[in-house]
Amino acid sequence: MTGLDVRQLKYEIVRPTLIALGLWSPAAENLLTGTALAESRAAYVRQVGGGPALGIWQMEPATHDDCWTNFLRFPAQSRLATKLQSMLASDLTRQQQLITNLRYACAMARIRFYRARDALPASTDAAGLSAYHKNHYNTAQGAADAAANVAFFAEAIAA
Template sequence: MIGLDTRQLKTLIVTPTLQALHLASPAAINLVTGTALAETRAAYVRQIGGGPALGLWQMEPATHDDCWTNFLNFPAQSHLATVCTRMRAPDLAATAQLVTNFRYACAMARIRFYRVREALPASTDAAGLSAYHKVHYNTAQGAADPAANVAFFAEAIAA
């Protein structure tokens, strides 16, 4: 399955979204773009085979809610919370927008990574970005294969 054009995903969705959050860096942009490729090939918005994960970034509703409950709802994060809230459409629940609203789903993926204490790998380190994704986004029990996914992060870097 061919998904969204990677260059368009990176330049028209990921980069401006991360810039709006003031969380854009070459490494963050490549990480978030590569994550969409690794999770869904930037082609699927529902988890294949069932399961709770939603959107291009395959965020589970529980993870989304945790980002809000244990991070964005604190005063120190009020700027990020305001930006994320403004990205949402008023007629849908926030978790539904992980499927329908690429900008909001992208922002929430970046928030998930932003909460990690470990520094981001170098922006051109496809293997490092893939390993970072596996450890900090997919989890040890998840299906992501960091060796196989290096190609997706390399694609994100090249876009």
């Protein structure tokens, strides 16, 4: 199955979203583009096999809610919370927008990574970006394979 055109995903969705959040960097751009490829091939909006993950970044509702409850609701993050609120459509829940609203879903994936204490790898380090994805977006028990996913991050870098 093929998904979104990777160049369009990177330059028409990821980059403008990260710039709007004030969290753009070449490394973040390649990390978010590679994450969509690694998680869903930028094609699936529901987790294959019936799991809970939603959208092309395959964020689980519990992870989404944790970002709001334990990070975005605090005054120190009010700027980010306001930016995220401005990305929402008024007729759907936030969780539903992980599927329907690419900008919001990308922004929430960036927030998940932003909460990590480790610095982002170099923007051209596909293996480093893949390992960062595994360590900070997936879990040790999760299905992501950092070695196998290097190709997705290389594709994101090349786009």
